[in-house]
Amino acid sequence: xxxxxxxxxxxxxxxxxxxxxxxxxxxxxxxxxxxxxxxxxxxxxxxxxxxxxxxxxxxxxxxxxxxxxxxxxxxxxxxxxxxxxxxxxxxxxxxxxxxxxxxxxxxxxxxxxxxxxxxxxxxxxxxxxxx
Amino acid sequence: xxxxxxxxxxxxxxxxxxxxxxxxxxxxxxxxxxxxxxxxxxxxxxxxxxxxxxxxxxxxxxxxxxxxxxxxxxxxxxxxxxxxxxxxxxxxxxxxxxxxxxxxxxxxxxxxxxxxxxxxxxxxxxxxxxx
Numbered sequence: 001x002x003x004x005x006x007x008x009x010x011x012x013x014x015x016x017x018x019x020x021x022x023x024x025x026x027x028x029x030x031x032x033x034x035x036x037x038x039x040x041x042x043x044x045x046x047x048x049x050x051x052x053x054x055x056x057x058x059x060x061x062x063x064x065x066x067x068x069x070x071x072x073x074x075x076x077x078x079x080x081x082x083x084x085x086x087x088x089x090x091x092x093x094x095x096x097x098x099x100x101x102x103x104x105x106x107x108x109x110x111x112x113x114x115x116x117x118x119x120x121x122x123x124x125x126x127x128x129x130x131x
Numbered sequence: 132x133x134x135x136x137x138x139x140x141x142x143x144x145x146x147x148x149x150x151x152x153x154x155x156x157x158x159x160x161x162x163x164x165x166x167x168x169x170x171x172x173x174x175x176x177x178x179x180x181x182x183x184x185x186x187x188x189x190x191x192x193x194x195x196x197x198x199x200x201x202x203x204x205x206x207x208x209x210x211x212x213x214x215x216x217x218x219x220x221x222x223x224x225x226x227x228x229x230x231x232x233x234x235x236x237x238x239x240x241x242x243x244x245x246x247x248x249x250x251x252x253x254x255x256x257x258x259x260x261x262x
Binding site for chain 2 (some may be wrong): 013070101120
């Protein structure tokens with residue numbers, strides 16, 4: 001019969017990279033996720049919905065991103081029957097592509113370095129009560 | 132005469148890597164800084180002072196770190212005339228060394244990827260008012 005094993009919390013490596021310009025965050029995980037959501041939805045409101053955030057918050061994040069770059073990352077078209085849409089620009093696509101590739105590399109590097117530590121982290125059960 | 136240049140906020144790449152185990156953060160920038168401070172000060176209270184945090188907070192961070200690893204990262208000796216000290220263990224030194232090397236590599240990788248974006252971030256003045 002299988003021995004009862006205590007519940008284990010496996011260690012999780014969490015990486016975050018962002019680019020700040022003064023008090024503004026130009027590039028970061030939340031903004032990049034929003035950028036992808038806007039691209040997929042075709043509008044800021046649609047992107048906001050996918051992210052579960054308010055339109056106002058999404059709009060402000062887009063404003064910050066756009067104001068940090070010489071070229072906007074999101075271009076909006078107002079008016080028209082559809083109520084206006086939003087499009088990720090070529091610069092926006094560049095930023096997304098670079099950020100995604102960078103994070104994959106960063107995570108691989110962190111994983112490679114931290115790997116030797118994981119066994120000593122794994123060896124403790126989630127509960128302090130003995131097995 | 133030199134042309135007046137607008138105040139520029141240079142973009143800053145910020146990397147954070149941590150290792151979570153369930154709700155506990157086993158390894159992260161704050162804990163690693165504290166670990167170094169304790170090593171240099173020779174006590175938790177001295178480390179806390181260098182970090183500008185309360186003894187209680189430093190003690191709790193050490194407790195969390197220690198509880199996440201099979202071997203403690205900080206060993207404390209209580210009592211004695213000096214009121215007890217704290218020592219970073221061999222496991223603690225390993226973690227510090229690995230974390231420091233990992234962060235140097237992560238920062239280099241992030242820098243290398245994000246470098247092409249920096250000029251378009253640099254080209255905007257800090258104030259929105261024209262130069």
